[in-house]
Amino acid sequence: MSARPVKSGTVVVISGPSGVGKGTICRELLKRLDNAYLSVSVTSRPKTEKEVDGRDYWFVSYEEFQNRVGKGLLLEYAEVFGNFYGTPKDKLDEALAANKIAILEIDVQGGKQVKQIYPEAVMIFILAPNQKELAGRLFGRARDDEKTANKRLSRAQTEIEAAQRFYEHRVINDNLQDAVSEIIGIIETERTRKRTVTNKCNEAMEQSE
Numbered sequence: 001m002s003a004r005p006v007k008s009g010t011v012v013v014i015s016g017p018s019g020v021g022k023g024t025i026c027r028e029l030l031k032r033l034d035n036a037y038l039s040v041s042v043t044s045r046p047k048t049e050k051e052v053d054g055r056d057y058w059f060v061s062y063e064e065f066q067n068r069v070g071k072g073l074l075l076e077y078a079e080v081f082g083n084f085y086g087t088p089k090d091k092l093d094e095a096l097a098a099n100k101i102a103i104l105e106i107d108v109q110g111g112k113q114v115k116q117i118y119p120e121a122v123m124i125f126i127l128a129p130n131q132k133e134l135a136g137r138l139f140g141r142a143r144d145d146e147k148t149a150n151k152r153l154s155r156a157q158t159e160i161e162a163a164q165r166f167y168e169h170r171v172i173n174d175n176l177q178d179a180v181s182e183i184i185g186i187i188e189t190e191r192t193r194k195r196t197v198t199n200k201c202n203e204a205m206e207q208s209e
Contacts, residue, residue, distance in 0.1 A: 009097070012102065013110075013123050014103060014106075015108050016125055074086035075113075123168050126171055
């Protein structure tokens, strides 16, 4: 996939092992950032009783997911534990064109793809305070059985190691509000840096004319 032109908005990728609280963090970011847009992923995973279609994910069949891949409707997609997840292109492009902060809660595979397409993407990896805390969160939530929780815990270390190569920022979610404040600070710093670079480029172009 080739890199796209830099749009006026900002792409923010939020990744991390299962159980670190990515979803909660993203919902808090929406509350505290006036111009944020949270991308809702498409998945072939079955919906749980507590999940709402269009809020948590867009739930589709495996066949429909593959159809969207074939038509090029997804910015990125990945297979995780036998289910597919992907980011719709159209809504993201609309958000960026409106100068919004587009937040993508996706896994490390998808994050790597997004970084190739949007080199200016702000890459943030969420961590639990320690491995014991992460295990407690995974085994304590009702969504996964013991076998699935063990798989997610095993995958966590692989994700952490992979993220070290291309995630510029790491945030420990020990206290939710502190973690959200730290992420907001990262986003604001990166947007300021981007504006500064853009202004300098514009000035250089004007002087060369």
